[in-house]
Amino acid sequence: MRPDEKSDPIAHALAHATFIISGESVSPQFWSAYFGVQPNREITRGQPFRLPSGKSSPLPGKLGLWAVESRSAVHSNSLGPHVKYLVDRLGLPRANLREVAAAQGAKVALWCYWMNESGDRVPDVPDDIRAMMEAMGGTVEIDEYR
Template identity: 50%
Template sequence: MKPHQLAHATFVIYQDIEPPEFWTKYFGVSPSRAGMKGQPRTMPSGRVSAFPWRQGIWSVSSKEAVTSDDLAPHLRYLAGLLNLPRPDLRELVVRTNAQMRFFCYWDNATGDRIPDVPESIRTMMEEMGGTIEIDEYR
């Protein structure tokens, strides 16, 4: 059993124009989670939710692939896996009216940890039209 990690990251695209298979083919990576608006939503537990997907989602996580309590290795792993930056991705985000982000889990129970998001990753996401969000737990 893996120890509890204090950080991990997920790359997420939310949009309702293209099916999840479009993003799987585009990135050449199988998603951690994917679904189309209105389709049944399978929860991480394997149960099917009573509520369908409210919008389309395609995401891939670093949680199982990277062992680190720092964000930088998780973000760099995802950037490498997805071959980011991609020159045409911003155009696809605009065309599909998508929202794109790195969603970061950050456990800060001690209150003294500072998230380590490399400036190069911040700049890359901004140039591609995405955001970086940190969900901090205390």
């Protein structure tokens, strides 16, 4: 490695996960209080928000969004450690999450980034996590890149 090159394990991660609550009536402040966790990303409908680049959005948010990510906290190319981090950090499962989310018209999702350039990697979201998300009214979404 040359002295001017940076070593960034996050930039080349082959997997990470994000727990997302989204919807027209989603209040990021409510969900921060509910979980006792500050999100990595948040959008309040009708308000400007910070883009992932750090810049301010040119238009106001169309939906509310509250999201906690594993990317900067977990360094693994498998989804299991990323998902476990989110489960532990958010105190999942939560018995009333389905009802609370439904009352706000919110969608609950576990979004999983999966890089599969070689075509031979299989996403490893454990069955118990899939069942937990379903019981809480959420979905598991695999966003696979080749």
